[in-house]
Amino acid sequence: EAGVAQSPRYKIIEKRQSVAFWCNPISGHATLYWYQQILGQGPKLLIQFQNNGVVDDSQLPKDRFSAERLKGVDSTLKIQPAKLEDSAVYLCASSSGLVFSYEQYFGPGTRLTVT
Amino acid sequence: AQTVTQSQPEMSVQEAETVTLSCTYDTSESDYYLFWYKQPPSRQMILVIRQEAYKQQNATENRFSVNFQKAAKSFSLKISDSQLGDAAMYFCIWGANTPLVFGKGTRLSVIA
Numbered sequence: 361e362a363g364v365a366q367s368p369r370y371k372i373i374e375k376r377q378s379v380a381f382w383c384n385p386i387s388g389h390a391t392l393y394w395y396q397q398i399l400g401q402g403p404k405l406l407i408q409f410q411n412n413g414v415v416d417d418s419q420l421p422k423d424r425f426s427a428e429r430l431k432g433v434d435s436t437l438k439i440q441p442a443k444l445e446d447s448a449v450y451l452c453a454s455s456s457g458l459v460f461s462y463e464q465y466f467g468p469g470t471r472l473t474v475t
Numbered sequence: 476a477q478t479v480t481q482s483q484p485e486m487s488v489q490e491a492e493t494v495t496l497s498c499t500y501d502t503s504e505s506d507y508y509l510f511w512y513k514q515p516p517s518r519q520m521i522l523v524i525r526q527e528a529y530k531q532q533n534a535t536e537n538r539f540s541v542n543f544q545k546a547a548k549s550f551s552l553k554i555s556d557s558q559l560g561d562a563a564m565y566f567c568i569w570g571a572n573t574p575l576v577f578g579k580g581t582r583l584s585v586i587a
Contacts, residue, residue, distance in 0.1 A: 363519065364519070400579065401577075401579055401580075402479075402566050402568075402577025402578055402579050402580055403520075403566075403577055404574075404577070405574035405575065408574070416574060418574075419574065451520070453520075459572075461508045461525075461527075461570065463522045463525070464522070465519075465521075466519045466520040466521070467519060468517075468518070468519055469519075
């Protein structure tokens with residue numbers, strides 16, 4: 361089966377600019393996650409969707425970050441305006457299960473550099 | 476709040492040898508899961524092994540096994556017969572609900 365797809369793979373922007381990332385999960389996976397992975401750290405969950413509803417967005421900086429999952433399939437994550445500290449790899453993952461214990465399948469990530 | 480500590484930022488192992496990666500965690504929960512995921516260079520993160528806290532038997536997956544010590548809150552990963560393809564960043568992860576709690580990772584190098 362096809363894996364989790366993400367685009368773009370790399371993005372360089374200046375601070376205060378906007379950027380959007382796209383994720384297409386594995387077909388049939390109801391749960392979709394966006395993580396932020398800063399260099400030298402483990403991934404941090406930004407938002408979790410169950411179909412097209414938000415399950416957890418407690419760690420999403422809502423003043424600048426937004427995400428949507430229209431029709432319960434692919435998803436976009438947006439940053440507006442970007443700050444230097446947003447430089448990180450943004451990972452998308454999906455799982456078939458409704459609870460955290462199910463295996464998560466990760467995409468290749470988008471490496472964002474904010475200058 | 477739950478925490479996961481991986482005290483070895485980097486480790487190396489000779490090909491065909493055995494290596495153990497350490498992980499400790501802190502939680503007051505009694506029912507939870509523990510995971511090891513690997514993240515090869517420039518490749519997707521994938522699940523290596525999973526352990527349910529209520530199970531006393533240590534999980535094994537081919538060359539990968541864990542030593543789960545619930546009372547000590549320890550969850551180490553043993554890789555036997557190491558292969559070049561095992562070179563990656565390994566994350567120890569704790570979960571009882573979302574969000575999962577990740578350690579900072581251990582970078583494993585395999586020497587031919």
